[in-house]
Amino acid sequence: MSSPTRDMAFQTIRGTFDILPDEHGSSGSTVPASSSWRWVEGVVRGVMERFAFEEIRTPVLEPVELVARGVGAGTDIVSKEMFTVERSKETYVLRPEVTAPVMRAFLQHHLEQRGGAQRLYYIGPCFRAERPQKGRFRQFHQFGTELIGSDDPRADAETIANVRAIYTAFGVTRTTLRINTLGDAADRPAYRDALRDYFSSHLDALSETSRTRLEVNPLRILDTKNERERELLGDAPRVTDFISPEAREHHARLLSLLDALEVPYVEDPLLVRGLDYYSRTVFELEHDALGAQGALAAGGRYDGLAESVGSKKTVPAVGYAAGIERLFIALEAENVDPPLVSSTDVFVVTLGDAAESAGFGITQTLRTAGLSVDFALGGRSLKAQMKAADRSGARVALVVGDDELEAGVAQVRDLEFGEQRAVPIAQLALELAGEGAA
Incomplete structure (x- = not known):
């Protein structure tokens, strides 16, 4: 089996497609x-x-x-x-x-x-x-x-x-x-015979496909999209007569x-x-x-x-x-758009090594409480993390830095209205899970 090279990547097979998170x-x-x-x-x-x-x-x-x-x-x-x-x-x-x-x-x-x-x-x-x-x-x-x-x-x-x-x-x-x-099914043979008799007198007007259908199953000719053949259908026998x-x-x-x-x-x-x-x-x-x-x-x-x-x-x-x-x-x-519904409830934003470690633990605690939680990997800046929070579609961003850790709180920011409040870390799961249920 050959392997992909730097100049060639595998592609979906013709007539198939990937379904991705984005259109x-x-x-x-x-x-x-x-x-x-x-x-x-x-x-x-x-x-x-x-x-x-x-x-x-x-x-x-x-x-x-x-x-x-x-x-x-x-x-x-x-x-x-x-x-x-x-x-x-x-x-x-x-x-x-x-x-x-x-x-x-x-x-x-x-x-x-x-x-x-x-x-x-x-x-x-x-x-x-x-x-x-x-x-x-x-x-x-x-x-x-x-x-x-x-x-x-x-x-x-x-x-x-x-x-x-x-x-x-x-x-x-x-x-x-x-x-x-x-x-x-018992009605079908007589109707097939009537169709064969009718179309046999119009063989010159039939495509090769329809001529084959005439022998195998003449009912299939009734489904033709060929314009010349569709004109013949006007006088063809009707199944309701049989x-x-x-x-x-x-x-x-x-x-x-x-x-x-x-x-x-x-x-x-x-x-x-x-x-x-x-x-x-x-x-x-x-x-x-x-x-x-x-x-x-x-x-x-x-x-x-x-x-x-x-x-x-x-x-x-x-x-x-x-x-x-x-x-x-x-x-x-008909201009019907599928609803844009995010599955993410909370996006955790951290500042500093200690907050990053604590934020990872908070993330797992909130998930255990039934919330959908995302966070940025790779030690990104506050600005980059907040942009990621907006893109995620989360209801709130949870911001944790050194000052918040020392006070034992996290800043909970409503990403739609911009309101922000401090919530004790020990109460985050109870409070945010309650808001999600509401």
């Missing part, structure tokens, strides 16, 4: 500060808890067959975008999405034995070998829900209400909810529930989603700042997934996935 630029994109990511995750967790969803965490590495069976062998994810790892004649994949892994965990650990439908949510990284562009990275971050064990239309409505509640909590309002039904009465009733019930919740939506008969496991409900929440690839979040019902990955019986389920990087783009477009 920074990476390959033409702005990467928010780590505090902004924590804020996003906190808001998501707060809404999930209100909806009684419980967190699940699955490995980043999964069996390649799980993804191939779950997502679909004919999808772009499986055919073009997976990162695979070979080890001891086994092939693994860096998870490109989380729904199939969550279903694998549900089946493996027999979560149905907990009773009732399982309300699960996740937050974490995924990996796809895509061409990096705005809002798309090779390592990206998602949050989402999986409501497993119910075919009740209220589960679909609950899932959509959850995703809307999350973006409302962020103050993101310029969204459009598109919704459709794909019917049941679905069963039961699927039609399920969809009608879902729409009535959304109407009762006053959730606005647009019915889109061409919405299909790109993964094979969807049935009945599919939806996307779009934002106008994201361009052609405008989905903030997308999902639907996937009652056949469990059987695809090895279950002996049908397990009804519905969920969605949402990109955190895309959320940041929407926040910026």
Whole structure:
């Protein structure tokens, strides 16, 4: 293995980025500060808890067959975008999405034995070998829900209400909810045949990609971004003409529930989603700042997934996935700034060797009392230490010098208002911890 030289340093892999304490630029994109990511995750967790969803965490590495069976062998994810790892004649994949892994965990650990439908949510990284562009990275971050064990239309409505509640909590309002039904798996062959018949008479207008899709899964053509092909979609067969009465009733019930919740939506008969496991409900929440690839979040019902990955019986389920990087783009477009909240309560400033030693002990005492405490290393001047205290965002600076040590006190300076008072060193923890609680 080669080592870096003085003229070369290791860099992040194309399509990935570091998350730093400060906002920074990476390959033409702005990467928010780590505090902004924590804020996003906190808001998501707060809404999930209100909806009684419980967190699940699955490995980043999964069996390649799980993804191939779950997502679909004919999808772009499986055919073009997976990162695979070979080890001891086994092939693994860096998870490109989380729904199939969550279903694998549900089946493996027999979560149905907990009773009732399982309300699960996740937050974490995924990996796809895509061409990096705005809002798309090779390592990206998602949050989402999986409501497993119910075919009740209220589960679909609950899932959509959850995703809307999350973006409302962020103050993101310029969204459009598109919704459709794909019917049941038994409805699909007749619709595929109708699409093949229709598009076969327009082969000259189809791209090479769409011609391949015509053979493997013609529903994927409905998701095309090619302008010439989109013109053909106007006269293409509609899936709603091929679905069963039961699927039609399920969809009608879902729409009535959304109407009762006053959730606005647009019915889109061409919405299909790109993964094979969807049935009945599919939806996307779009934002106008994201361009052609405008989905903030997308999902639907996937009652056949469990059987695809090895279950002996049908397990009804519905969920969605949402990109955190895309959320940041929407926040910026709507001028929503993550709150600037410092985790530092106290910054200790010392003058002289004796005070430096005493200040280090005071720092540990205050931390034991539950306070977040910072201090400057390297024997810096009073002016430099006070500048560092201001940059830290601390509520107060604790100033200790020879005079303060002799008197057994420390000067407590309010960094916002400039007020200062002497507090006995023995009482610092009690007094400052009390102020922090207040």
